[in-house]
């Protein structure tokens with residue numbers, strides 16, 4: 547069965563964005579991406595690079611892991627504000643929102659229903675794994691459905707920000723099995739955990 551993977555960049559203190567929702571690796575972000583980190587993503591996770599980045603870097607590899615990406619409305623709107631209506635045209639792209647009246651892009655599906663039910667349905671379909679890109683609110687809603695966690699820890703702390711599972715998640719301890727790890731010279735750490 548297809549797995550749901552929460553693949554996300556985080557600070558050492560567990561934040562995925564600044565307190566105002568600032569994208570850590572976006573333009574003017576607080577984590578300038580190191581060269582070895584970018585090379586690792588290109589080699590291992592090419593399908594997770596946004597379309598414009600793939601184009602700029604000459605990346606055409608389809609990737610081996612994901613063919614579908616699930617995104618919360620706040621995260622989707624970061625690209626939208628920059629004029630990008632579909633940052634992942636090489637993937638099936640679902641955006642969860644109960645307020646967006648219609649999709650700004652025919653290739654992007656707006657889902658207003660229950661994310662858990664949608665994920666359970668997607669898992670029954672054929673295909674590669676499903677990438678949960680975030681943000682924290684959507685990850686909290688899908689906490690029970692996550693089969694794999696890939697956290698790209700940046701060698702920085704921020705003290706405050708949007709946590710991995712948002713600000714409004716319940717207390718629900720879960721033990722994860724370390725399946726893989728990569729330590730980069732720049733200090734980034736990529737950890738893969740499974741349930």
Ligand SMILES: NC(=O)c1ccc[n+]([C@@H]2O[C@H](COP(=O)([O-])OP(=O)(O)OC[C@H]3O[C@@H](n4cnc5c(N)ncnc54)[C@H](OP(=O)(O)O)[C@@H]3O)[C@@H](O)[C@H]2O)c1
Pocket residue numbers: 553554555556561562563564566567568569570617618619620621622624642643644645646657658659660661679680681682683684685687708712
């Ligand atoms: N570090 C990384 O790799 C990374 C990756 C992705 C995103 N981010 C960061 O994450 C931040 C956004 O995170 P966030 O937690 O504020 O928001 P989010 O999860 O991206 O989006 C929240 C929105 O998603 C929709 N949603 C959430 N749960 C839902 C549910 N159960 N049913 C239906 N719709 C649901 C709602 O939209 P409506 O209000 O329209 O209903 C909600 O307001 C961004 O600032 C971005 O920088 C970081």
